[in-house]
Amino acid sequence: MSAAKIAPQDQLNEYLAQSKATSFLDSTFSSFMDDRDPLSDLRSEFVIPTRGEMAPGLDRPEESCVYLCGNSLGPLPKAVSRYISEELQVWGEGGVRSHVQHRFGRPWVRVEETVQEQTARIVGAKRDEVAVMNTLTSNLHTLFAAFYTPTAERHKVLIESKAFPSDHYAVESQIRWHKLDPSQSMICQEPREGEFLLRTEDILETIEKHGHEIAVVCFSGIQFYTGQYFEMEKITRAAQAKGCIVGWDLAHAAGNVPTQLHDWNVDFACWCSYKYLNSGPGGIAGIFVHERYATDFGRNRLAGWWGHDKVTRFDMVNEFKPIPGAAGFQHSNPSVLASTALLGSLSVFEKTSMQEMRAKSYLLTGYLYHLLTTEFTSDILEIITPTDPEQRGCQLSLVFKDGKMMEVFDELSARGVIGDERKPDVIRLAPAPLYTRFEDVRQCVLELKRVVAEIYV
Ligand SMILES: Cc1ncc(COP(=O)(O)O)c(C=O)c1O
Structure with a gap:
């Protein structure tokens, strides 16, 4: 992945074509992106909480949860325990x-x-x-x-x-x-x-x-x-x-x-x-x-x-x-x-640079942005974070309509997708590039679709 001179969405479109995935929600696409991610090895430097730890009773309890909460508290780097x-x-x-x-x-x-x-x-x-x-x-x-x-x-x-x-x-x-x-x-x-x-x-x-x-x-x-x-x-x-x-x-x-x-x-x-x-x-x-x-x-x-x-x-x-x-x-x-x-x-x-992280972040947050704006209508959620990738970091802030933010948040957490909420209406999701996979973003959106289908009937 190269530094983001081309708009992230254009790059994502190009990668979609290369991946031969049927859509951005197809796991072929997320795997394709994760395979090409120059930072992918760094994920193993972290202890990501498991689904079982974050949401007892979930299936696949040993798998890592979708941790999109580095804007609040980053996960534990393994080196910290050693030091x-x-x-x-x-x-x-x-x-x-x-x-x-x-x-x-x-x-x-x-x-x-x-x-x-x-x-x-x-x-x-x-x-x-x-x-x-x-x-x-x-x-x-x-x-x-x-x-x-x-x-x-x-x-x-x-x-x-x-x-x-x-x-x-x-x-x-x-x-x-x-x-x-x-x-x-x-x-x-x-x-x-x-x-x-x-x-x-x-x-x-x-x-x-x-x-x-x-x-x-x-x-x-x-x-x-x-x-x-x-x-x-x-x-x-x-x-x-x-x-x-x-x-x-x-x-x-x-x-x-x-x-x-x-x-x-x-x-x-x-x-x-x-x-x-x-x-x-x-x-x-x-x-x-x-x-x-x-x-x-x-x-x-x-x-x-x-x-x-x-x-x-x-x-x-x-x-x-x-x-x-x-x-x-x-x-x-x-x-x-x-x-x-x-x-x-x-x-x-030390193993990367802010420039390299930013290049991944453009794509990763751009991916989340794209899925949220194409899979959900504005009467359910509105992204209040700037559309221009230059005017945001990795966090997206989602306003949920009809006073249902807390319901959505609780249900999402219960499904092993960890963001955080800020009253009155916002859920913050932050795919931090050091440890977040494209597959995490895909999982988050799939779960959110299920949650929304249940709550906004
Ligand atoms: C923007 C901002 N300022 C200040 C604080 C307060 O930080 P602390 O409790 O470490 O002083 C926070 C905490 O999240 C914050 O997000």
Whole structure:
């Protein structure tokens, strides 16, 4: 499969002809695609829950379920079990000495460095522009502490009206922290009446109109509810031209789409690692701070000893000397188990590239999109994720009509198809390219057809 210059649907049509399958729902087609998938071997790097585990009572209980839920929690990479058991062994054998002496070459005092390079590659950053630390919302606060410096003229924060609630709360509380009123200092970008997606032109218009009073523009790279992949570079450029700082929450973008944070000149970004980065529940999160701030030590920051110069960190002096770059924003010594879980997961990413994953993702999500739009009518389900593959990652968000979303969701889960739901009406399905087969997508649609036939009578 080649990089997606040709529209995914055109490529799929070409493959359909080559496969000699009778239709896209014919298993000949999915096998043909899986056989040609350059990433197909990577599936065996994961423990995919079985049908029996996810839906007791199902036939073929030993077969893997259809796991389309990496947008919420990625499955367990086998390497994680190995790496974690090594850490437990080292802890047991060496106790505190393992901070500096580690039989697997990962002394704990430097554990965060083991995941820095690969993390930077995934988000399109230089090594020193990223740090792996804390959890997502905490990192958003940390970055706001440094980058949200409101003045009488420029005190507003622009976010999506339907930002993930944690981001909304964080931004509101940051505004209040500065003794400002969110009703005056927060602009929530609304979609147009009757629409789900935010149009880039509307975001740019808000920036044009209010940019002079906006301190920070903070959007998600990919919107959690709709799956919309915002035009990050364009928005960043427009907002910076107006003098705003631009930060991105990449919870749903990191490990899903190939961002170029450095080249796009993004000011700051943060993400979690338990979704597409598969590092496990509550996994350690990441930050990006553009290199132009590497030695901007005059900027306010919440300090901690792990952000202090490594050479003198253990001298226990009171004068804080930040590490240049993103690492200087760290607070505490990081969770070794969480960092090592991430390291295990990144060892799978090491075997491919975001570009290769994206090429597969175009086709895989394009396949799901095609089946959903041809096998179901719009009075049953509507896909609210953008039609343009450039404006989405692997997730599709399906609105189910007549208030039947939960019924559909429960029935689909009971049949071993695992997506997730977001109230009021959406089921999210995310065929993540590292471990999802075309056959999984086909199975999902076949099951959904059966479910819909039962529920929409
Ligand atoms: C877009 C987005 N922002 C923030 C969060 C909150 O993450 P955490 O609980 O790791 O802080 C999530 C969690 O799913 C999310 O999807």
